[in-house]
Amino acid sequence: MAAGAPRIFVSHLAGVAVFDPNGDQVGRVRDLVAMLRVGRRPPRLLGLVVELSTRRRIFLPMTRVTGIESGQVITTGVLNVRRFEQRPTERLVLGEMLDRVVRLVETGEDVTVLDVAIQQLPARRDWEIDRVFVRKGKAGAFRRNKGATLTVDWSAVDGFSLEEHGQGAENLLATFEQLRPADLANVLHHLSAKRRAEVAAALTNERLADVLEELPEDDQIEILGKLKEERAADVLEEMDPDDAADLLSELPEEDKERLLALMQPSDAADVRRLMAYEERTAGGLMTTEPIVLRPDATVADALARVRNPDLSPALAAQVYVCRPPDETPTGKYLGTIHFQRLLRDPPYTLVSAVLDDDLQALAPDAQLPEIAGFFATYDMVAAPVVDEGGSLLGAVTVDDVLDHMLPDDWREQEFHLAGEVNHGDGGA
CATH class of the missing domain: 1.25.60.10 (MgtE N-terminal domain-like)
Structure with a gap:
């Protein structure tokens, strides 16, 4: 290996931004692709799986990586945006190697893979996996921080080429613990069914x-x-x-x-x-857990409920005032208070004094076009659903409306681009 060539542990690359030579971000690293070799030769690192801003995953060969430093990856500037598809001879480093149980060649002892390190070779831009960071003993939900850890050469362990049942997932999850649910869902979607089940279990x-x-x-x-x-x-x-x-x-x-x-x-x-309710009606789209307050509650009470970190931004955007009972289906629905209004009034103000009671509520059998028109007309992010008796049944949020207006397979759709796209002046 090149003298002084940096060694990088792959867990540090998860989610790292990828830039072109001009400093423009083109995506983020979601995994690394390696190819196992015969005997105990270290695997060759073929490239990176990069997720573009469109959530499309592409393959970036290591020959087009000009630098990995300071928490960023620099490319030559030319990307092939065809969708990444894993080949049978390839292994996903984060998705398939971490948490695997392998054996120390010298002692035959079982160890769990916590991380692996990559290093650049002197020739061109070739990289390989040369070190493995392991913990003695098998992985388990209650074994974190237990057992001695050590870093060994790739040739000192055996078992990466075997199919493993019951592989853990705690170290894989640790690399993605900061991801939003939608981004972690995208990671799971691109794993094998076996790994998807193991990650879900963890x-x-x-x-x-x-x-x-x-x-x-x-x-x-x-x-x-x-x-x-x-x-x-x-x-x-x-x-x-x-x-x-x-x-x-x-x-x-x-x-x-x-x-x-x-x-x-x-x-x-x-x-x-x-x-x-029918799926594409207000009753079928609504959530039954909006913020509901009685008319004698104060603005301070409302703001305390809005601060709940488990609420989505759409549900936290407004509260609904109803007579008891204050769980859906409620007593008589009196009106809505928008979050901005709560910020303008003194904390001791009764919510019954600041109601928006002119806003027409949705009926539970309102169809999707009517619901979408309501949101567009009133610039709303959530809307009350009220039955004929005047009881609040729930609230429809704009994200649920969009979910049902987009094509059924919208989560799997990606831009169908092909060929080479130039993201800078660098050559291939």
Whole structure:
């Protein structure tokens, strides 16, 4: 190897920005692609999987990487934007190597891979995986920080070429722990079915629920089907009721009823109520958990509810004032208060004094075009859904409207570009 050539641990590259020679960002690193070689020769690093701003994943060969330094990757400026497709002889370093159980050649002892290091070779721009950071013992949910750790040469371990069942995922997840749910969903979507199930098993119920809401329908059903039924019910409880209802509606009737029976009665009741409405109506799109206050609550009470970090920005944008009971379906709906109005009035002001009671609410059977027209007309991000008796049933948010207006496979669609796109003046 070149004297003084830097050694980089791959966990430090997850999510790192990729720039062209002009300093313009073209994407972020989502994985590395390596090819195992015969015997104990270190794998050759073929390139990087880069996610563009369009969420399209492309392959960036290492021969087009001019530098990896200071938390960034610099390219020659020319990218082939054809979608990345993994070949049978290739291995995803983050997705398939981390958390694998391998053996120390000298002692035969099992060790768990925490990280691997890459280094540039003297010839041209070739890179290879030359070191492995391991922990003694097999991975497990309660073994973090247990067992001695050591860094060894690639040739000192054996077992990367074997198919492994029950591979852990904690170190893979650690590399992506800062990702938004939509971005982590994109990572899962591009993993193999085996790795997808292993990663899902390692996520907390709350995190998995957030990620499921962002996945294509086929991935949702696949992941839910591989969970134990009790855990699947727990995850459904953590999902927004409307998303849980959409997912359950795609399952066979007996599976759906079995999972509903395992859910908490109050959560199951909300989901059943939503499933009673047609999918593309306000009743089918709404969430049953908006912010509801009684008329004697104050602006300070409203702001305290809005601060809840578990609320989406759309749901936190306004509160709904109703007579008791204050859980949907509520007593008589009185009106809406927008977040900006809450910021303008003294904290001790009663919410009943600052209501917007002129805004027309949606009926539960309102169809998607009518709902979209409502949002466009009034520049809203959420809208109340009220029944004939004047009770608030829930609220429709703009993200759910967009979900149903876009093509069914919109989460999987990417820009169908081909050929070479020049992102700078550098040559190939």
